[in-house]
Amino acid sequence: MIEIGKTYSLEVLKHVDFGIYLDGDDLDEILLPERYLPEDVAEWAVGEFLDVFIYLDSEDRPIATTEVPLAEVGDCAYLTVVEKSDFGAFLDWGLMKDLLVPFKEQRVPMEVGRSYVVHLFLDNTGRIAASSRLSKFVPEQNEGDFKVLEEVDLLIASRSDLGYKAVINGTHLGLIHNNEVVRPIKAGDWVKGYIQEARDDGRINLTLQKPSLEVRGELAEKIIAYLKENGGSSDLTDKSAPADINAVFHASKSNYKKALGKLYKARLITMANKRITLIDKA
Incomplete structure (x- = not known):
C-alpha cells in the first residue's frame, strides 16, 4: 500500500511529454513531472525503478518527486519558517513546495527565520501538514517501549x-x-x-548522564587527567558549587562526589584544606 508522505521505489510504466508515470499500486499511476527526472535517461527507462517521495498536488492528486524531504509523515524534525500567510506558517522541508503549519497547530506563534521542532501528519483532506503541538501526536507514556537506563x-x-x-x-x-x-x-x-x-x-x-557506575568510572579518569594538567591539585572539591563542577566536568555534583570518593578509596587523591591533590605514585 502506497501512503502519502512517504518515500518508495516505484517502477516506471510509461513516458509522456511532461514526465513519466510510475506504478502507484493502489493509487494507480503516479506522475513524476519532467523537472524531477534524473539527467541519466537510462535511470528512467520503462521497467526501471526510481526512489520518489509521494505527496498531493494542488488538485489533490498523488504526485511524485525525486527531491528528498528533510522529514516524512510521522517524523519529527527541526525546520525553519520561511513565510507566513493567512493560513499559517510555511516551513522549508527540502521540497519546492513549502510545508504548512496551520495556526491551530502552532504551540506558540511562529516567526519567520526561527526554527521549531514539528511533527508531520496528514490533515483531514489528506494533505501533508506539520504541528508543533507534539503532545497531540507523539505518545508520552512508556508502555514497555523502553527499558530503564536504555x-x-x-x-x-x-x-x-x-x-x-x-x-x-x-x-x-x-x-x-x-x-x-x-x-x-x-x-x-x-x-x-x-x-x-x-x-x-x-x-x-x-x-543526559550515563548510568552512575559507568559515569563514575569515566568521570574519575577525567578528574585524574584534569589534576595532571593543573599541577596536581584543584580547588574543585565535594563542597564546590554544582555550577562550578558542571562547568568543568559536565557532571552533576552527586556523581562528582561519588567519583572523588572512588579515587580517595583507591588512594589516588587526598582531600584537605579545601583542595584535592593527586598522590604521586612515583
Missing part, C-alpha cells in the same frame, strides 16, 4: 519551567528535568540520553 537518541524540542521536552528515538516524548541538564542544550539539538524510572502517570523522565 540509551536513546533525543531531539530537544522545547523548554519549560521544569526542563526540556525531547523526542525519543523519533517515537515518544520525554522530559529532561532541569537538574539533569549537565551541559548546554537547546531546541533542535540531537543528543544521547538515558531512560529513567517512569513517573506515576507513566510519562518518561530522561537524563
Whole structure:
C-alpha cells in the first residue's frame, strides 16, 4: 500500500511529454513531472525503478518527486519558517513546495527565520501538514517501549519551567528535568540520553548522564587527567558549587562526589584544606 508522505521505489510504466508515470499500486499511476527526472535517461527507462517521495498536488492528486524531504509523515524534525500567510506558517522541508503549519497547530506563534521542532501528519483532506503541538501526536507514556537506563537518541524540542521536552528515538516524548541538564542544550539539538524510572502517570523522565557506575568510572579518569594538567591539585572539591563542577566536568555534583570518593578509596587523591591533590605514585 502506497501512503502519502512517504518515500518508495516505484517502477516506471510509461513516458509522456511532461514526465513519466510510475506504478502507484493502489493509487494507480503516479506522475513524476519532467523537472524531477534524473539527467541519466537510462535511470528512467520503462521497467526501471526510481526512489520518489509521494505527496498531493494542488488538485489533490498523488504526485511524485525525486527531491528528498528533510522529514516524512510521522517524523519529527527541526525546520525553519520561511513565510507566513493567512493560513499559517510555511516551513522549508527540502521540497519546492513549502510545508504548512496551520495556526491551530502552532504551540506558540511562529516567526519567520526561527526554527521549531514539528511533527508531520496528514490533515483531514489528506494533505501533508506539520504541528508543533507534539503532545497531540507523539505518545508520552512508556508502555514497555523502553527499558530503564536504555540509551536513546533525543531531539530537544522545547523548554519549560521544569526542563526540556525531547523526542525519543523519533517515537515518544520525554522530559529532561532541569537538574539533569549537565551541559548546554537547546531546541533542535540531537543528543544521547538515558531512560529513567517512569513517573506515576507513566510519562518518561530522561537524563543526559550515563548510568552512575559507568559515569563514575569515566568521570574519575577525567578528574585524574584534569589534576595532571593543573599541577596536581584543584580547588574543585565535594563542597564546590554544582555550577562550578558542571562547568568543568559536565557532571552533576552527586556523581562528582561519588567519583572523588572512588579515587580517595583507591588512594589516588587526598582531600584537605579545601583542595584535592593527586598522590604521586612515583
